[in-house]
Amino acid sequence: MTEHTTRHPAGRTVTRSDRQYADLVSGLNQRYQARPESIRLVRSTDEVVAAVQQAVDQGKRISVRSSGHCYEDFVHHPDVQMIVDMSGMSAVYHDERRGAVAVESGATNLRTYQTLYPEWGVVVPTGFCYSVAMGGHVSGGAWGPLCRLHGLVVDHLYAVEVVVVDARGRARAVVATREADDPRRDLWWAHTGGGGGNFGIVTRYWFRSPGATGRDPGALLPKPPAxxxxxxxxxxxxxxxxxxxxxxxxxxxxxxxxxxxxxxxxxxxxxxxxxxxxxxxxxxxxxxxxxxxxxxxxxxxxxxxxxxxxxxxxxxxxxxxxxxxxxxxxxxxxxxxxxxxxxxxxxxxxxxxxxxxxxxxxxxxxxxxxxxxxxxxxxxxxxxxxxxxxxxxxxxxxxxxxxxxxxxxxxxxxxxxxxxxxxxxxxxxNDPADDDRYLSWARDCYREVYADTGGVPVPNEVTDGCYVNYPDIDLGDPRFNTSSTPWHTLYYKDNYPRLQRVKAKWDPHNVFRHSQSVRPPAG
Known part of the structure; x- marks a missing residue:
């Protein structure tokens, strides 16, 4: 059963024969184009479950898109056969039963701001860019311009609904909360900075600041400066x-x-x-x-x-x-x-x-x-x-x-x-002919800045690794990272082994994967 009872119109499937196909197989970065068999424009959690189950049953490689802002090829990869597009799930509402504000993963930063603030004078302190959607933004930690006043977005995350695939190959939706006695709390924790596309498909988040009480939505989250x-x-x-x-x-x-x-x-x-x-x-x-x-x-x-x-x-x-x-x-x-x-x-x-x-x-x-x-x-x-x-x-x-x-x-x-x-x-x-020129500039500059630590910002007294929401596939390439520090330590530091355990528990068949996803533990 889904958590939100509002009736959504049914989603649809777009294939290569549809005129809108070309607009749905690339995102913010036009270096990456996919050629999936289908794009599933979902409108409800039940439709996400059905799409994932179909992909698992047919052995199809799957990826998930909230708004297409991924900097790398994690969504629009040539091997992907089905893209689950979450942009139709964009509701923002007060969930009285949970005593929290619910935000579906296709809701953009601007939609979230423009709903929460006029209605209740509060915010989820998300990022600047208006068109970034919550699905990947929150799961990567979610920096925003109110961070120094109110912390990261995930510091206010109460619960997450995720479509996962169990050891039997069965897709289902589960809700994990930050409650200390929640047996699914590890899945909530993984979505407080563990990166998008690693453990399942997020359909919605619930936000309530730690210590917030009562049912008034105007008292559940931070208030931005007037x-x-x-x-x-x-x-x-x-x-x-x-x-x-x-x-x-x-x-x-x-x-x-x-x-x-x-x-x-x-x-x-x-x-x-x-x-x-x-x-x-x-x-x-x-x-x-x-x-x-x-x-x-x-x-x-x-x-x-x-x-x-x-x-x-x-x-x-x-x-x-x-x-x-x-x-x-x-x-x-x-x-x-x-x-x-x-x-x-x-x-x-x-x-x-x-x-x-x-x-x-x-x-x-x-x-x-x-x-x-x-x-x-x-x-x-x-x-x-x-x-x-x-x-x-x-x-x-x-x-x-x-x-x-x-x-x-x-x-x-x-x-x-x-x-x-x-x-x-x-x-x-703009021009693909300039790819090598500008990739070389970025790689050369970055490598020389961090030349003393193997070309990457190794965690030490000066530098402290990299931001997973600005993913960089070069971090795992020995041509560019000559340090002894792997890409996952740059992103996750000491938290990576725990993320691997969550991966093994909630995605045992590695259904949800991309070029830099959390890897199941060896052995």
């Missing part, structure tokens, strides 16, 4: 010296290391520093502060002063789009915006995120300390290369810490609970 103080500034690349570039990045890192504590009063601020390739013309900084904090203006002013320390170039308006950010010249002087208005503006107005033709490469790291000189030298070298002329190349530094770091690394499957900030390499292009 207003945000928004600042966006840029520095002209042509005016920055090599030393000033390094100082800018070093200032960002040092501030975040100093203010990563869970109770630090500066956790009201979150910021992105986008280190673009020089051809973009600018390096950009976005800062958001809880405008209801009594010292919001002072926090922002002190932060901008710290970031600009030692830089002889005055910052100006942010006039170029960069990475995940649109051009924001109207915020050269800080402005206050209502919370939902700010989220919609930042999440939906970037042309890069709304271009369905782009090919891309991504890489990530968590940072626990400031930059060694070797990191900054490598970043400067590759961001100023003259053989590359692409303004859509960037390395983005994003705030972490705050309430994220109040949680024990083993309490959820998301283990990076001591990081100060994270980094995201992003390269976008």
């Amino acid at each position: 207003e945000l103080l928004v600042s966006a500034v840029g520095w002209a690349w042509s005016e920055l010296s090599r030393q000033e570039f390094g100082q800018l990045a070093r200032n960002y890192a040092e501030w975040h290391v100093a203010h990563r504590g869970p109770d630090d009063p500066h956790r009201a601020l979150i910021s992105q520093l986008v280190l673009n390739h020089r051809s973009a013309g600018q390096i950009g900084l976005l800062a958001l502060v809880d405008a209801t904090a009594p010292d919001a203006e002072e926090i922002l002013a002190d932060y901008l002063k710290h970031i600009g320390y030692g830089i002889g170039v005055e910052h100006g308006a942010l006039t170029r789009h960069m990475g995940d950010l649109p051009a924001l010249p109207q915020f050269a002087a800080p402005r206050r915006l209502p919370w939902l208005q700010a989220v919609r503006m930042l999440g939906t107005t970037n042309s890069v995120l709304n271009d369905p033709t782009l090919r891309a490469e991504y890489k990530s790291s968590f940072m626990r300390a400031g930059f060694p000189d070797s990191h900054l030298e490598a970043l400067y070298k590759h961001l100023t290369r003259d053989d590359i002329d692409n303004p859509d190349i960037s390395v983005q530094l994003t705030s972490y810490g705050g309430r994220i770091n109040a949680v024990d690394p083993a309490a959820t499957a998301a283990p990076h609970r001591d990081a100060a900030f994270k980094m995201l390499w992003q390269v976008f292009w």
Whole structure:
């Protein structure tokens, strides 16, 4: 039996003979195209169970798509024969029986925000990008712009409904909660950062913050700031010296290391520093502060002063789009915006995120300390290369810490609970003929930044591994990872053996797998 009684219209099956087929076999990254026999557009948990059972009975390779934002080929792989498309399951509602807010896995960040906040003044503190859906976002840990105030999304996850396949090959839906006496609690835990597509197909999540009581949906989850103080500034690349570039990045890192504590009063601020390739013309900084904090203006002013320390170039308006950010010249002087208005503006107005033709490469790291000189030298070298002329190349530094770091690394499957900030390499292009050129740039830059640790950010006193929601297949390739640290340690650290046990218990036939899925234990 499914948990939600609302009647959905029946889903349908799309095959190669249907005109919409081509639009359903690729996602955000156009480097990856699938050729499945069918795409199952499901509308209910029962339909998911039926689709999975059919795939198991017929021996078909299956993958699951919430909104198509996977950075690698985990969904749109040439070996996949059936894609289960969850986009039709997008309900967001208050489940009175469970005393929690339910969100189906096809609901996007924007739909979730625009339902919960106007109705009840609360949020599930998910990410910036409006079109990311909850299915894969939450299962990978789910960073969002409220993280320093309210932690990761999974810190508020109460329960999950998953379609699994048992040892007899029978598909069924199960619900696992965080209750200490729940015999399925290990399956809940695996979905608090264990990655998407590993254990089954998530059909819905229930959210209720720890300690929340009662039945009022307005008291079950965090309340975002009523207003945000928004600042966006840029520095002209042509005016920055090599030393000033390094100082800018070093200032960002040092501030975040100093203010990563869970109770630090500066956790009201979150910021992105986008280190673009020089051809973009600018390096950009976005800062958001809880405008209801009594010292919001002072926090922002002190932060901008710290970031600009030692830089002889005055910052100006942010006039170029960069990475995940649109051009924001109207915020050269800080402005206050209502919370939902700010989220919609930042999440939906970037042309890069709304271009369905782009090919891309991504890489990530968590940072626990400031930059060694070797990191900054490598970043400067590759961001100023003259053989590359692409303004859509960037390395983005994003705030972490705050309430994220109040949680024990083993309490959820998301283990990076001591990081100060994270980094995201992003390269976008259109022409398949340029694949080798831009893949080589990303690989060369990343490998040289982490040259002292085998080309990857091995967990140590400076770096702390990688973010599973920014998957990178190169982490498992000995040509690019020459360290002794495997890809699964970079993502999951000490939590991986437990994830393997969950895998063996709940997916004993390895039905749900992809190029970097959790592997069953050996033997």
